[in-house]
Amino acid sequence: MSEPPVPEERRRASHADREHVVEQLRVAAGDGRLTFEELEERIDAAYGARTYAELEPLTRDLPANQAPVVQPATERSLATRVTGKPGRRWSVALLGGVDRRSRWRVGSTHSAVAMMGGVDLDLREAELESEQVTIWALAMMGGVDVIVPDDCELDASGFGLLGGFDEHDKAAPPPAGAPVVRVRGLALMGGIDVYRKARTRPDSAGGELTQ
Secondary structure (H helix, E strand, C coil): CCCCCCCHHHHHHHHHHHHHHHHHHHHHCCCCHHHHHHHHHHHHHHHHHEEHHHHHHHHHCCCCCCCCCCCCCCHHHHHHHHHHCCEEEEEEEEEEEECCCEEEEEEEEEEEEEEECCCEECCCCCECCCCEEEEEEEEEEEEEEEEEEEECEEEEEEEEECCEEEEEEEECCCCCCCCEEEEEEEECCCCEEEEEEECCCCCCCCCCCCC
């Protein structure tokens, strides 16, 4: 005798299912229905969900019609990230600091140089000039921090001489065909830290784009 079918709520969730729920949560946060703390908490729960039963409560208190039509994760990543428009090529900190975050556009190649200073590059809301971006990082008695969003693939490698190059990637795997961000670094008596983190701010976050 054949086994009874598995109930819908006990079926295993896919990466696409989790991304669909995360997109609904981001839209809800953009509408003011969730605080950023609630958004971050629910996104973490969504990425950790194994079944539909674990995903369903995360959007139960949200309007059923508030979610947009969701494209496949790969198309959504490319559409919102890659513009083909020229972006910034340099970030240089000499006895000072450079901080790029929120909405800005990064070039297909970008050089980050910190000499007795610091450079912070946060790509979580940035636009990309192309589907493959390479960041060259040099830290001399200074520091370079790079944050890559979870809808991009990270390829990081570097070397530290009397310094350190560290990679921290705790985000969920990127969707197939996602944009690739390569980070190549050299730390001379300094430090380079590369992070890959979930986007905790909705796509509708305000702010002017800086090129």
